[in-house]
Each structure stands twice: as C-alpha cells, then as structure tokens.
Amino acid sequence: MAVTKIIFLDIPTVLSVPTSPNTWKVRLTLNYKELTYGTKWVETTDIESVCKSLGIPPTSVLTDGTPKYTLPALIDNTFTPPAFLSDSTPIIEYLERTYPDPDSSRALCPPASRALHALFEYHVAHSITAQLLPVMVMHMYDKKTPRDQVHFRERTEAALGKKLEDIELKGKEREEHWKKIEGAFDLLETVMRTRSGAGELFTGPNLSLADCTLGGLLLALRYDSPDEAWMKVSSWSDRKWIRYMAALSKWTAVE
Incomplete structure (x- = not known):
C-alpha cells in the first residue's frame, strides 16, 4: 500500500x-x-x-x-x-x-495578483466573517463535537463576557444584521460581474485563492446553518451563490 x-x-x-x-x-x-x-x-x-x-x-x-x-x-x-x-x-x-x-x-494565486487577493481576503474577513458570530454562534456551537462544545463555550464566553445564548441577536436586530451581511455579498457579486470570460468563479472556470477563501466560508454557512444562513445567502444576488457553489462542487470531496 x-x-x-x-x-x-x-x-x-x-x-x-x-x-x-x-x-x-x-x-x-x-x-x-x-x-x-x-x-x-x-x-x-x-x-x-x-x-x-x-x-x-x-x-x-x-x-x-x-x-x-x-x-x-x-x-x-x-x-x-x-x-x-x-x-x-x-x-x-x-x-x-x-x-x-x-x-x-490554473495557478491559484499568480504573483501579480497577490495584492488584489490580499485586499479581497481583507474584505471577506472584515465585512462578512467578522460579522457572523451574532447570527451564527448557536449554529456553530450545535455542530461541534461534545468536547469542543465545552471548549467553544468557555473560550467565547470568556472573550465576550456573556453567555452564548446572549451573544445571539434576535428579532429585528437579527434581520438588520443579516441585511448588513447581504450588502457585503452583493458587493462581491457586483465586482465579479465586471470580469470578462465564462464561468461562475472569480477567474472564470478555474479556482483562485479568492474562491478558496469565499468558497470555504460558503461551505461553512451551508453546513453550520442550512436552514437559516444558507437559505438566506442562496436567495441573494439573483441566486448567484447557488450557481457559484455548483461550480465549486467538483473540489469539495471529503474522504
């Protein structure tokens, strides 16, 4: 073997x-x-x-x-x-x-594009990922193994000074927060529409570092919160992110 x-x-x-x-x-x-x-x-x-x-x-x-x-x-x-x-x-x-x-x-990150990829990663990290905890914390907690649930609760509550259940936004505040995240996704879709060539990904048919970053985030949303986060995201931007994930699917195998 x-x-x-x-x-x-x-x-x-x-x-x-x-x-x-x-x-x-x-x-x-x-x-x-x-x-x-x-x-x-x-x-x-x-x-x-x-x-x-x-x-x-x-x-x-x-x-x-x-x-x-x-x-x-x-x-x-x-x-x-x-x-x-x-x-x-x-x-x-x-x-x-x-x-x-x-x-x-097929290069993921040609040297000439590294500055642009760094800017893209900054946008995703600050405008999307950093905004998710108030609407995703309990979804994230629920999908963790029992041991990791204890670790996640202790670490997060110590950092923020409140219980996980109190971190989670509810009602109108929750919907307003999702709208803020939707705006960040809409900006990405607008930028992607300006490029030339076929394909749903950032550089067309081939994967890029930007796709690995955004694709990883979308996969996390889909698996952590299929009934809320993914339902919302999949309806945004004229259902762009459903098509995007279909294009990404050939590289999502977990052995």
Whole structure:
C-alpha cells in the first residue's frame, strides 16, 4: 500500500463534513491540485497539544507572548526534510510553489495578483466573517463535537463576557444584521460581474485563492446553518451563490 505523504489536519464535527472556513480553504486547494493526502482529525480542544507533538509551528503569538496554535495545518513528507506548516494562506502558497500546475492559467494565486487577493481576503474577513458570530454562534456551537462544545463555550464566553445564548441577536436586530451581511455579498457579486470570460468563479472556470477563501466560508454557512444562513445567502444576488457553489462542487470531496 502506498504511503500517504501529505497529512492535512482538520477539525471534526458531529456532521460527516468539516465546517471551518479556513480548513475548507486548504481542502479546496488540495482537491483542485489533485494531490493525494490523508486527513488527521483534531478536535479544537487538542489542537495545541497535537501541533506541539508533531512539530507544527504556531499560527501567531498572543499579546502575552504565548504561542497560538490553530488549524488548518499540513505536514508534507514528500521531501527531506519534511515541511510543517500552519495557517491557510501560507499553506496554499507552499502548495503553489511545490506543486505548480503545468498550465499557468490554473495557478491559484499568480504573483501579480497577490495584492488584489490580499485586499479581497481583507474584505471577506472584515465585512462578512467578522460579522457572523451574532447570527451564527448557536449554529456553530450545535455542530461541534461534545468536547469542543465545552471548549467553544468557555473560550467565547470568556472573550465576550456573556453567555452564548446572549451573544445571539434576535428579532429585528437579527434581520438588520443579516441585511448588513447581504450588502457585503452583493458587493462581491457586483465586482465579479465586471470580469470578462465564462464561468461562475472569480477567474472564470478555474479556482483562485479568492474562491478558496469565499468558497470555504460558503461551505461553512451551508453546513453550520442550512436552514437559516444558507437559505438566506442562496436567495441573494439573483441566486448567484447557488450557481457559484455548483461550480465549486467538483473540489469539495471529503474522504
């Protein structure tokens, strides 16, 4: 039996699929590049201890100097010495350098586009992702494993100083918040309409780093909250995001 050289660390849920937008971002890349890899499932509660034991570097450093470990992470044993990576964009940049496609038009992030991709990621992070917790917190909580529910509740309530149930917006405030998020999605759809060429994705038929970022977020919304978030998003922008997800579907397999 062939040895799997690439190990991808992802976060399990009570579903048969992950719901982290950042780990989806890397999984889309691995599938798009048709790389053979295995998934190591690591509950959020265990991320720090597992990463330390495997030699995976921290993603960042907290204000008190404590290393912060997050997923996704990746170990590539194809070469000597092996590569140990963390954080989605550095992992994708590594995969681009190490496993380039012979067809340059299929590049996820050509050097000339990196500044634009950085601007795009900033928009998604601040205008969409950062706005989701007040309308998604209980959906996110419900899909976590029992151990991770305890960890998520403790961490989130300590950070915000209130119970999860009190973080969640209700009634009119909730609808107004969703409208704000809808406006951010409408801006993306407007920008995408200005490009030339066929295809629903940002660069047409091929995947880009922007698609990995947005696609990962949409997959998280669809699986975490199919009855609210995804129902809303799929109705926006003349149902653009349904077509977008259909185009993305060929790279969403979870082994």
